[in-house]
Amino acid sequence: MENQLLHQSPDGIPLKVTSVADDRLGAKMTEMGIVEGKVMRILFRAPFGCPIAVDMGGYILSLRKQEAQLIHVAQI
Amino acid sequence: MDKQLRRIGLVGNPNTGKSSIFNHLTGLKQHIGNFPGVTVERKAGQWTLPNGDSVDIIDLPGTYSIVPQSEDERVVYELLSNPQHPEHPTELLCVVDASNLERNLLLFTQLYDMLWPLTVVLTMPDFVDASELNDNLKRLLERFKDVSFFVVNARTGDGLEALARHMQAPSQVHNRSSFGQLAIPNLATNNVLQRRDASARYKAIAKLIQARTEESSNQDSTARWDRFLVHPIWGYAILIGLLMVIFQVVFHIASYPMDWIDGAFSQFSESVRKILPVGVFTDLLADGIVPGIGGVVVFVPQIAFLFFFLSLLEESGYMSRIVFMTDRMVRPFGLSGRSVVPMISSAACAIPGVMAARSIPNFRDKLITIFVAPLMSCSARIPVYTLLIALVIPDTYWGPFKLQGLVLFALYALGLFTALAVAIVLKFVVKSDDPNFLLMELPRYQVPRWSQVGLSIWTKVKVFVIDAGKVILAISILLWVLASYGPGQRMELAVQKVQADGVGLSEEELSRAEANARLENSYIGILGKGIEPIIEPLGYDWKIGISLITSFAAREVFVGSMATIYSVGDDDSGSGLMEKMQSEKTREGQPRYSLATGISLMVFYAYAMQCMATLAVVRRETNSWKWPIIQTLAMGVLAYIGAWLAFQIFQ
Numbered sequence: 001m002e003n004q005l006l007h008q009s010p011d012g013i014p015l016k017v018t019s020v021a022d023d024r025l026g027a028k029m030t031e032m033g034i035v036e037g038k039v040m041r042i043l044f045r046a047p048f049g050c051p052i053a054v055d056m057g058g059y060i061l062s063l064r065k066q067e068a069q070l071i072h073v074a075q076i
Numbered sequence: 077m078d079k080q081l082r083r084i085g086l087v088g089n090p091n092t093g094k095s096s097i098f099n100h101l102t103g104l105k106q107h108i109g110n111f112p113g114v115t116v117e118r119k120a121g122q123w124t125l126p127n128g129d130s131v132d133i134i135d136l137p138g139t140y141s142i143v144p145q146s147e148d149e150r151v152v153y154e155l156l157s158n159p160q161h162p163e164h165p166t167e168l169l170c171v172v173d174a175s176n177l178e179r180n181l182l183l184f185t186q187l188y189d190m191l192w193p194l195t196v197v198l199t200m201p202d203f204v205d206a207s208e209l210n211d212n213l214k215r216l217l218e219r220f221k222d223v224s225f226f227v228v229n230a231r232t233g234d235g236l237e238a239l240a241r242h243m244q245a246p247s248q249v250h251n252r253s254s255f256g257q258l259a260i261p262n263l264a265t266n267n268v269l270q271r272r273d274a275s276a277r278y279k280a281i282a283k284l285i286q287a288r289t290e291e292s293s294n295q296d297s298t299a300r301w302d303r304f305l306v307h308p309i310w311g312y313a314i315l316i317g318l319l320m321v322i323f324q325v326v327f328h329i330a331s332y333p334m335d336w337i338d339g340a341f342s343q344f345s346e347s348v349r350k351i352l353p354v355g356v357f358t359d360l361l362a363d364g365i366v367p368g369i370g371g372v373v374v375f376v377p378q379i380a381f382l383f384f385f386l387s388l389l390e391e392s393g394y395m396s397r398i399v400f401m402t403d404r405m406v407r408p409f410g411l412s413g414r415s416v417v418p419m420i421s422s423a424a425c426a427i428p429g430v431m432a433a434r435s436i437p438n439f440r441d442k443l444i445t446i447f448v449a450p451l452m453s454c455s456a457r458i459p460v461y462t463l464l465i466a467l468v469i470p471d472t473y474w475g476p477f478k479l480q481g482l483v484l485f486a487l488y489a490l491g492l493f494t495a496l497a498v499a500i501v502l503k504f505v506v507k508s509d510d511p512n513f514l515l516m517e518l519p520r521y522q523v524p525r526w527s528q529v530g531l532s533i534w535t536k537v538k539v540f541v542i543d544a545g546k547v548i549l550a551i552s553i554l555l556w557v558l559a560s561y562g563p564g565q566r567m568e569l570a571v572q573k574v575q576a577d578g579v580g581l582s583e584e585e586l587s588r589a590e591a592n593a594r595l596e597n598s599y600i601g602i603l604g605k606g607i608e609p610i611i612e613p614l615g616y617d618w619k620i621g622i623s624l625i626t627s628f629a630a631r632e633v634f635v636g637s638m639a640t641i642y643s644v645g646d647d648d649s650g651s652g653l654m655e656k657m658q659s660e661k662t663r664e665g666q667p668r669y670s671l672a673t674g675i676s677l678m679v680f681y682a683y684a685m686q687c688m689a690t691l692a693v694v695r696r697e698t699n700s701w702k703w704p705i706i707q708t709l710a711m712g713v714l715a716y717i718g719a720w721l722a723f724q725i726f727q
Contacts, residue, residue, distance in 0.1 A: 022267060029515060035274070043302070044303075046401055058178075062400050064403070067513055
């Protein structure tokens with residue numbers, strides 16, 4: 001189980017959020033459901049890998065690469 | 077509590093069906109406006125309860141949390157946290173997506189901790205297992221004892237009756253125990269606390285309710301559509317195809333009703349002239365007010381057609397996929413994916429384009445989009461371009477391409493590239509404290525509801541006709557006065573001179589000559605002559621100067637004004653006008669409409685804000701005169717410099 005940035009993780013497999021940045025955007029992401037311990041899955045990416053779409057289990061979020069860099073995940 | 081003073085605030089996450097609930101409750105009894113001082117849309121209305129009482133209801137912008145990050149969310153925060161705010165509600169109706177309970181409850185628990193009297197509407201019951209929903213409802217009722225919960229299907233309106241009966245009595249607050257640990261006002265100033273608090277709330281919510289076990293089948297159907305609709309190749313092919321269809325319809329099909337409206341108003345104007353006695357009042361009515369109203373109504377088909385498509389895109393869930401697919405491409409220009417549809421719409425007409433930019437949540441993105449949208453070549457430029465291209469561009473081929481067509485294409489490209497370049501510049505000029513992020517939900521696909529689509533068209537048209545219409549009418553009457561009156565007896569004397577000199581002319585020729593004399597000696601005519609020294613470096617004379625001023629009303633007025641100035645009819649496909657313009661000479665005996673002057677004029681019309689309707693709409697959407705005035709001046713400077721450069725290069 002290794003720690004990696006969200007956008008560097010492979011598509012389609014379950015990923016567990018290990019940390020979210022402590023800044024304004026991190027706060028916003030947390031409010032939208034990207035919480036430590038949450039399991040998510042990268043659904044698809046736009047060409048050139050940005051933005052990416054993430055299955056949050058019940059809803060889909062899209063975020064830019066720069067935003068995904070604020071999230072650390074671990075493969076389960 | 078006095079029932080008259082009840083004011084219900086409708087709050088909730090985006091994509092929960094909140095707006096549908098609002099539309100169900102208020103129907104057509106809603107007013108769309110602006111919150112004071114900001115560019116955020118304010119939707120308020122009247123909700124008639126079963127006992128006949130009518131309560132005010134205000135639909136607050138969708139938000140995931142009470143802690144504000146954008147202009148929209150700041151409005152919600154201000155309104156809910158400041159009891160002195162004139163729109164501070166007396167109680168809240170919180171819309172919660174039952175199929176996304178965890179995330180939706182975050183906002184609810186914040187409002188609960190702020191001691192709001194609350195009623196919860198659980199939407200999307202058809203996307204959750206009934207036993208799961210019942211189980212969670214029981215747990216929620218257990219924990220939040222002074223809150224009532226109602227399950228409502230926002231699509232069909234099922235469940236609204238029970239809600240309405242309940243709302244006849246105001247909601248109350250009874251001995252609450254706080255759900256979170258931190259006071260809400262502290263969160264708004266500290267990101268770390270804000271994040272910790274949200275995390276803690278999520279944990280507590282997860283403990284409270286039964287988390288969703290597995291993805292529902294509906295999620296799968298959205299995933300299936302996405303595999304196709306955001307596909308790296310098919311996705312873009314579909315997107316381009318769709319935009320082409322929308323563009324074609326707004327561009328071509330809307331031109332039929334627009335022609336009917338044009339015809340109807342000019343006929344009405346004539347009838348007014350026939351019926352009423354000759355006089356100033358009749359002139360004002362027939363030449364000022366009626367055409368002024370016509371100038372407002374003529375835009376309705378374009379707005380209606382465009383918002384028909386835009387609300388279909390929005391309702392179906394496809395709009396956020398467009399944002400998703402285009403974001404990366406337009407980011408180098410300081411725009412976001414949300415600017416793409418408003419910009420493309422503006423290639424048909426900037427008015428609905430600017431109106432569509434309203435939905436961009438980030439203030440900076442919204443402002444930049446509104447600022448550059450009128451630079452896209454709209455349909456009103458075509459008559460001007462057509463006339464000028466036919467006049468100065470030789471009818472030859474350049475390789476396999478017709479040169480005139482290439483020039484028209486180049487003008488469209490000029491508009492697009494200038495819009496993008498200006499956006500880059502504005503990226504550095506417009507300051508905003510809001511973090512610039514895309515982070516958004518891709519809602520599940522659903523079949524659009526025609527009632528929602530219809531309501532969206534109706535409200536957009538209403539906003540345009542009423543809010544922007546006033547400004548357009550005022551400006552068009554002002555322009556009419558300036559074009560119909562001159563200082564002292566100057567105009568009358570000029571007309572008398574024409575009549576004295578015009579012996580032997582046909583009646584039609586005489587009336588054209590009179591119209592010309594009147595325009596030349598009106599305030600606008602004098603103004604046009606006055607600006608001649610300023611526009612001479614662009615290759616223009618005072619005749620063009622007059623047309624530049626009159627076409628502030630709308631670009632296509634250029635053609636009509638030119639026809640009046642050259643005393644020719646403008647109805648005969650412009651061939652008479654063409655001849656006159658072709659034979660026009662400068663003082664040096666050169667043709668007035670040389671290649672350089674023609675191209676300079678085209679560049680001027682590509683850049684200048686020659687459209688009072690756009691001006692009025694920008695004022696309405698930015699909620700101030702500041703931005704439309706800056707925009708008009710900036711576009712004017714751009715037009716002047718661009719036209720001057722073009723004239724120098726081609727001379």
